[in-house]
Structures are given as C-alpha cells and as structure tokens.
Amino acid sequence: MRILHTSDWHIGRSFHGHATLDALRGVLEALAGQVRQHAVDLVVVAGDVFDSAAPAAAAYTLLTDTLRALADAGATVVVTSGNHDSAARLGFQSALLRDGIHIITDPAAVGVPVTVADEHGPLHVYGIPYLEPVLLRSVWPGVRTQADVVTRAMDLVRADSARRGGRSVAIAHCFAAGVQPTPHLERDIQQGGLDVVPLSAFDGVDYMALGHIHGRQQLSRAVRYAGAPLHYSFDEGAKPRGSWLVELDAGGLADVRWLPLPVPRPLATVNATLDELLTDKRFAEHADHWIRAEYTDPLPQRDPMRRLLARFPFCAEVRHAPVAGPAGDGRTYAQRVRAARNDAELVDAFLAHVRGGEGASPREAELVRELLDERTRVEAGT
Structure with a gap:
C-alpha cells in the first residue's frame, strides 16, 4: 500500500499581499503527478486545506480540481479539517463527493475508518478533524486541552482498530511534542498557553500523518509532518517543500521516502x-x-x-536593520539630558539615545548649529 502524506495547503493565503492561488495550483498539479508516477493508492491531507473560515469562490474551485485530479490519478483521498478551516464549509459537500474522496470534519466520525485494501488485506484510515476542547466537553467530559482531545480521539481509534484487526493509519492536526514551529507563522493551537500533544498519544497505529507545522519533520519513524506545499513565510524559505511517500506491507510500516515538490519562486x-x-x-x-x-x-x-x-x-x-553602533558610555537618556550644556548637546544626546550610542554626524551637527543660530536670530529680531 502506497500512501502520500500532505497537509497545510492553505488555499487562498496571500504572501505579503501577493496572491498565491496560481502558484499553489501548479504545485498541487505536481502533487497529482507524484500520485501517478509512484502508483499511490491513498492520499491523506492533514488539515488546513483552506487558509480561512470563509474562503473565496476561487479557492473552492482549486480544491475541487485538485481532489478530482488526485482521484483520477488512481488514489483514494482522505481529507481532514484543520484549525484554519471552517469544518462546516469544508465538509458541506462531503455527501455529494464521488466515490473515493472522503472529507472528515465531524468529531462524531472519530473512530470510524475509511477502509481500503490491497493484496495484504484491509487498511483502516482514521481521520481526526481539528478538535476544539471547549466544544467537546459535553461529549467527552473532562477534556480541557488539545492533548486531552487528541488523546481521547486516539483512544477511540485504538479501540476500533483492535476490534477490526489489520493495519491502521491516523491523521491529525495539532502541535506534537518535539516540533520546531516556524516563528509567527503557524497559528497557535492553545488552551491556556502552548498546548503540546505528547508523542505517546499517537501509539498504536502503523503511521501517524500530522498537519499544522509548515516544515517537514520526523518525530519518530511512524510520526511525521509533511509541511506546507508552498512557502508562506521568509522564515521557512530554506525548508524543502514536498510530501512523504509511505509504504506499508503485510507487517505494517515498511518504508518512508521524501518526494520534493517544485518551488515556483525561491x-x-x-x-x-x-x-x-x-x-x-x-x-x-x-x-x-x-x-x-x-x-x-x-x-x-x-x-x-x-x-x-x-x-x-x-x-x-x-x-x-542598522548595524549595532557603539556601546555608548552607559548613561541613561535622562543622565545625558541633564549633562547637556546647550541645545546642540541636547540634540546630540537625543540622537545618541535613539541610535544606541551614536550621536550626530559632523554634517548633522553643522545643520543643528545652523538651525539653532537661525532660531536665536529670529528670537532676537535681527
């Protein structure tokens, strides 16, 4: 069984005010090409399909075209919602989708797999949509954090998988212990501070496909982030874009390879x-x-x-980003002001304060003297 793990498409996101839809379309077409080239049986998309809860019409068009292309390439597709997505908007047409395309956005579906099969038997694919703890306390009493809800969801996955037998894959969208987030990029999934899901929560499945972090990361052999297919921040410019090609045999996880995707503009x-x-x-x-x-x-x-x-x-x-100036003499701004003997030195003290130690240049000092002399002449009426 060959599985392609991708996530965080963020359809509709801009890059410093520039639209990214056309660039993303080209990358997602290359993703469909990977499915054909490597005879992929299953594509999993681990959340943040859209960038906002109210995507524009063109974003829906790109999603529809991409899902169709992945299915036409021969793969079953399982998509889950992320914290950027509106579960209702992403999942509203799920009942109308063609066979082989599954969009999972309802927490009530946790623990109910999409089952595909190969020569080694069934593979149970458990999609876990983004789970908001405050909305689930009436259903799962006692949950307060992302760690709580993801652990509870994985308990349901493990219980169902044990009943069914065979191999299993799960998909979730969260911060997992050991990740290295991109500064100022991934929206925090928090409930009273940074909310990290322990790696032990993901035990019991053959492969855990995670989303939310925009750079590829391997937390264990079977627990990985694929990252976003497009660069959305300069802070991630050096991180490769691509997807994980996961192979399962009769005994479970057999191999994982990185498949690079094109970068439209470095x-x-x-x-x-x-x-x-x-x-x-x-x-x-x-x-x-x-x-x-x-x-x-x-x-x-x-x-x-x-x-x-x-x-x-x-x-x-x-x-x-000026190069750091001289360290200065250690005096505070107030001390410099009190030590100034005239207005020219007062201006110099101000410049030294705002520049981190460097006062007026010779040309600036000359201009200040000229302005002060002019003020003195005006005040004297000469």
Whole structure:
C-alpha cells in the first residue's frame, strides 16, 4: 500500500499581499503527478486545506480540481479539517463527493475508518478533524486541552482498530511534542498557553500523518509532518517543500521516502547597505526571487521599497536593520539630558539615545548649529 502524506495547503493565503492561488495550483498539479508516477493508492491531507473560515469562490474551485485530479490519478483521498478551516464549509459537500474522496470534519466520525485494501488485506484510515476542547466537553467530559482531545480521539481509534484487526493509519492536526514551529507563522493551537500533544498519544497505529507545522519533520519513524506545499513565510524559505511517500506491507510500516515538490519562486533574504543591495553583483542571482531586503544603513533611507523594486521586481518586504553602533558610555537618556550644556548637546544626546550610542554626524551637527543660530536670530529680531 502506497500512501502520500500532505497537509497545510492553505488555499487562498496571500504572501505579503501577493496572491498565491496560481502558484499553489501548479504545485498541487505536481502533487497529482507524484500520485501517478509512484502508483499511490491513498492520499491523506492533514488539515488546513483552506487558509480561512470563509474562503473565496476561487479557492473552492482549486480544491475541487485538485481532489478530482488526485482521484483520477488512481488514489483514494482522505481529507481532514484543520484549525484554519471552517469544518462546516469544508465538509458541506462531503455527501455529494464521488466515490473515493472522503472529507472528515465531524468529531462524531472519530473512530470510524475509511477502509481500503490491497493484496495484504484491509487498511483502516482514521481521520481526526481539528478538535476544539471547549466544544467537546459535553461529549467527552473532562477534556480541557488539545492533548486531552487528541488523546481521547486516539483512544477511540485504538479501540476500533483492535476490534477490526489489520493495519491502521491516523491523521491529525495539532502541535506534537518535539516540533520546531516556524516563528509567527503557524497559528497557535492553545488552551491556556502552548498546548503540546505528547508523542505517546499517537501509539498504536502503523503511521501517524500530522498537519499544522509548515516544515517537514520526523518525530519518530511512524510520526511525521509533511509541511506546507508552498512557502508562506521568509522564515521557512530554506525548508524543502514536498510530501512523504509511505509504504506499508503485510507487517505494517515498511518504508518512508521524501518526494520534493517544485518551488515556483525561491525566497531569499539579502542584507547589506541600500547602495550595495542596489548595485552589488553578488545579489544578481536573486533578481527573480521573492526578496526580503534588510538594509544596514545607520539611518532610514528614502523610498527604499520603490528603489529596490527596480532591481528586485519581487521584493516583498523591506526592513531597516542598522548595524549595532557603539556601546555608548552607559548613561541613561535622562543622565545625558541633564549633562547637556546647550541645545546642540541636547540634540546630540537625543540622537545618541535613539541610535544606541551614536550621536550626530559632523554634517548633522553643522545643520543643528545652523538651525539653532537661525532660531536665536529670529528670537532676537535681527
């Protein structure tokens, strides 16, 4: 049995204000190509299919086209909802889907498998949609956290699997112990702080397909995140995009391989003075990349985005990241102000404070003196 594990498509998400729908369509077409190339029997999508609870019409079109392509390539498809999805919107048409495509969004379905078979017998696939503890306390008394609800769901999976016998795969969307999240990217799944599901909660199945973390991660041989198929943040630009190809034989998990997906436009962070960013040949290789530009000039520069776009048409973010100045003399701003003997020194104290130790440059000091002299002449009426 060959299984393709993917997750976190986030259909409809933008990248620094730029639409990603066309780029994602191309990547998901490549995913369907992996299914054909490797004769995949089952595709599991571990949540966050959409990026929002109210996706635009074009997002539904892409989802429909992709599910059809995966099924036409010969695979059974099992999709679960994530914390970004609206379970109601994602699952509203599940009863109308063609045979071989299953969208699981109802917590009441936890513990009820989709069963597929090969020459080694049945494989039971247990989809666990994103579970909100506060909404399940009346059904599962005592649950308070994601760890509680995922553990309770896996208890149902283990009990059903034991009754049926054979091999089993489960799908969930959560933070698992040992993950390394991408800063400021994955929306926290919390109930009173960071809510981590222990690895022991996933025991008892042959493979655990997880979603929510956007970079691929292996927490154990049988517990993995596939990550998102597209880069949605500069902080994940170095992380590969792809899917896990999982093979099960008669005894259970036999092999897991990484299948890379194409990156429509690479991401790069470039760091130098603004003039170097605009002229230095070493940055020429990034001309067609998504760019986060960090210019290191001591002072903010005029119109940096407009100027950078002339060289980097896909510059998406500009940051002023000055190189740290002198450490200073250790005095507080109030101490510097009290020590100032005149207005020029007062201005210099302010500049040293906001710049982390570096006061006025010679040219700035000259301009300050001219302005102060002009004020003195105006006040004197001369």
